[in-house]
Amino acid sequence: MYQVYIDKPSYFEPDMAGEFKDLETAEKFAESQKADDSEISYTIEETNGCVNSYGEQITTVVKRG
Numbered sequence: 342m343y344q345v346y347i348d349k350p351s352y353f354e355p356d357m358a359g360e361f362k363d364l365e366t367a368e369k370f371a372e373s374q375k376a377d378d379s380e381i382s383y384t385i386e387e388t389n390g391c392v393n394s395y396g397e398q399i400t401t402v403v404k405r406g
Contacts, residue, residue: 343367343403346384347374355384364403375406382406 346355386400
């Protein structure tokens with residue numbers, strides 16, 4: 342599972358914009374959001390469903406743009 346987070350300078354913290362099953366779809370979505378508003382940046386994280394001892398989902402950053 343891939344999660345796309347969108348961040349703007351005015352945001353307090355990045356907002357999750359969507360979850361996708363494959364990386365290509367997540368990249369297309371993130372690039373389309375950036376094309377609509379060049380001020381944003383995005384992060385794509387891969388998740389495997391596991392959580393740490395604090396109950397937070399374990400993720401790996403795949404791409405930033």
